[in-house]
Amino acid sequence: DVKVTQSSRYLVKRTGEKVFLECVQDMDHENMFWYRQDPGLGLRLIYFSYDVKMKEKGDIPEGYSVSREKKERFSLILESASTNQTSMYLCASSLFTRNEQYFGPGTRLTVT
Amino acid sequence: AQSVTQLDSQVPVFEEAPVELRCNYSSSVSVYLFWYVQYPNQGLQLLLKYLSGSTLVESINGFEAEFNKSQTSFHLRKPSVHISDTAEYFCAVSLPRAGGTSYGKLTFGQGTILTVHP
Structure with missing residues (x-):
């Protein structure tokens, strides 16, 4: 079975912090995606x-960046969380x- | 560009009743169609897909969806639901040429929360 893992299930950060979300897949897939999910809006593609x-870039890249240094790993970066x-x-x-x-299990991020 | 509309944000039903979750899409070209399910506190799982061929596709847990090109719809149905079907369901479309510039990107609908009551 394909397995996609995300580094954290829950994360709480403060406004202005730099945040890293990590994703790893174990099936040698070429494509990797980051979405955000909000009630009533479905999933929106970030990168x-x-x-x-x-x-x-996806549909809502503003405020985010990504890094893919290895095939199995795709990181989402919030340069200054809001x-x-x-x-x-x-x-x-x-x-x-x-x-x-x-899909991975998701990371619920709260920025306070 | 493609777009997807799920016509109901919430659908409450009683156990063993039939259910239909509606999905309409808009695209100027042929598309692939998907239904994903998200159980509470989990990621999305592929429920079923239409790529080509028979317009009626089925999942292993009793759901089915019918591709209707003239009505640009891909409604999801189940003749008798269980408590365990309580989840959020997402309809999605993509362009067929995954190896081309589309890269297999999915466009999702807003989601429909199915709640099955005893």
Whole structure:
């Protein structure tokens, strides 16, 4: 089975802190994605990566950056956390030639 | 660009009753369609998908969805629900060419919370 893991299930940070969310997948998938999930808005794509060191902006990249130094690991970075970034963050991965994405359990981030 | 609308934000039903969760999409080209389920405090799991072929697709736990191209819909149905089906359900679309510039990106609907009451 594909396994996507995220470094934390719950995280509480203060406004202005730099925040790192880590995601690791174990199935050699080329594509990796970061979404945020908010009630009534569904999932919105923040960034995705289709190869090591490659990244593309999604629909809501403002305030976020990403890093992919190894194929299995995709990090989401909040350079200076703000309260409006309080949300559930979901990581996903997929094969380059397939559309099915596999999701991690999510990180619920609270910024106070 | 594609878009997805899930017409009901919440659907309460009693156990053993039938249920339909509605999903409409908008796209100028052919798309792939998916239903994902999210149980409380978990990530999303793929429930079923339509890529091509038969317009009726089924999952292993009794859900089915029918692709209707003329109505641009992909409604999810189950003839008899269980308490364990309580979850949030997401409809999603993607462009078929996952290996091309679409990279298999998914566009999600807003989600429908299904609550099954005893």
